[in-house]
Amino acid sequence: MRRFVDLHTHSSASDGNLTPAELVAYADAQGLAAIALTDHDTTSGLGEAGRAAEAFPELRFIPGVEVSARFPNGTLHMLGYDFDADSPAMRNLIGQLVECRADRNPKIVENLQAMGIDISMADVEAVVVELRGGVGDGVISRVHIAKALCSRGAVRSLDDAFARYIGAGAPAFVEKDRTPAVEVIGAIHDAGGVAVLAHPSQLACANHAQFERVLRDLIHAGLDGLEAYHGMHTPEQIRLYRAMARRLGLAITGGSDYHGRTKPEVSLGRPRVPVAAITGELATRFL
Numbered sequence: 108m109r110r111f112v113d114l115h116t117h118s119s120a121s122d123g124n125l126t127p128a129e130l131v132a133y134a135d136a137q138g139l140a141a142i143a144l145t146d147h148d149t150t151s152g153l154g155e156a157g158r159a160a161e162a163f164p165e166l167r168f169i170p171g172v173e174v175s176a177r178f179p180n181g182t183l184h185m186l187g188y189d190f191d192a193d194s195p196a197m198r199n200l201i202g203q204l205v206e207c208r209a210d211r212n213p214k215i216v217e218n219l220q221a222m223g224i225d226i227s228m229a230d231v232e233a234v235v236v237e238l239r240g241g242v243g244d245g246v247i248s249r250v251h252i253a254k255a256l257c258s259r260g261a262v263r264s265l266d267d268a269f270a271r272y273i274g275a276g277a278p279a280f281v282e283k284d285r286t287p288a289v290e291v292i293g294a295i296h297d298a299g300g301v302a303v304l305a306h307p308s309q310l311a312c313a314n315h316a317q318f319e320r321v322l323r324d325l326i327h328a329g330l331d332g333l334e335a336y337h338g339m340h341t342p343e344q345i346r347l348y349r350a351m352a353r354r355l356g357l358a359i360t361g362g363s364d365y366h367g368r369t370k371p372e373v374s375l376g377r378p379r380v381p382v383a384a385i386t387g388e389l390a391t392r393f394l
């Protein structure tokens with residue numbers, strides 16, 4: 108019996124570097140019981156991943172998405188699982204997210220040009236074509252802009268690109284998140300899915316009381332679960348978020364946030380997330 112799952116991963120449909128099919132094959136080779144593909148703001152890798160998973164009878168495939176949402180304090184990431192990607196609610200949500208990025212990417216590139224850097228959207232698209240074999244209908248993200256800056260010789264590394272130019276607060280940064288978190292939860296539910304707050308440790312809250320207020324507002328809007336296990340959570344944080352989820356009546360989920368070579372410090376299947384640790388609707392539907 109396979110004992111561990113990874114419910115948070117990225118493919119080349121967003122800013123990971125493995126194709127959806129490669130990612131699924133890798134998850135099976137790692138002996139995972141289940142994998143969810145949760146690309147940023149796109150469902151375009153789910154078809155390929157789902158078809159690839161048919162070759163691996165011991166691996167459960169869970170379709171997902173990681174949506175960047177606005178909330179009063181800034182931005183947060185909402186994971187959606189097992190929704191109908193073709194439903195009007197999901198099509199409308201993804202449409203908004205695609206539009207935000209289509210507006211934003213050229214603005215970031217213009218900011219870079221204004222700083223004297225020789226870079227164009229064509230350079231960014233060339234990076235995407237190399238990773239994905241075409242621009243396709245996946246997401247073009249800041250990671251691709253960072254890679255274009257690297258190949259232009261303008262920066263030494265992705266970290267350097269984010270720190271000096273395109274990270275939040277850096278001079279070429281442009282905000283993108285417009286859809287309120289409450290609306291994101293509603294759309295995921297309308298599409299029959301499960302809504303889980305991603306990496307709660309990354310919410311920019313001034314203190315614990317504020318964090319709990321944000322969480323209660325999201326619960327009021329229908330939030331189903333909390334990502335207690337995450338590649339960047341310490342064992343202490345995992346314990347804390349598991350306890351908090353139980354106290355507030357939220358389901359417990361978890362995953363690595365694997366991005367392949369884009370984030371080499373994160374490994375697929377780490378931290379180990381036991382099948383038995385997953386609670387709520389996802390456990391009922393898949394495990």
Ligand code: AMP
Binds near residue numbers: 249265266267369
């Ligand atoms: P975007 O969704 O276009 O705003 O791009 C944000 C993505 O950039 C995040 O999902 C991260 O995976 C990635 N990212 C942020 N900082 C870094 C960094 N220093 N190095 C590599 N990737 C990063």
Ligand code: MN
Binds near residue numbers: 366
């Ligand atoms: Mn990412």
Ligand code: MN
Binds near residue numbers: 173184305
């Ligand atoms: Mn995230």
Ligand code: MN
Binds near residue numbers: 115117173
């Ligand atoms: Mn992620």
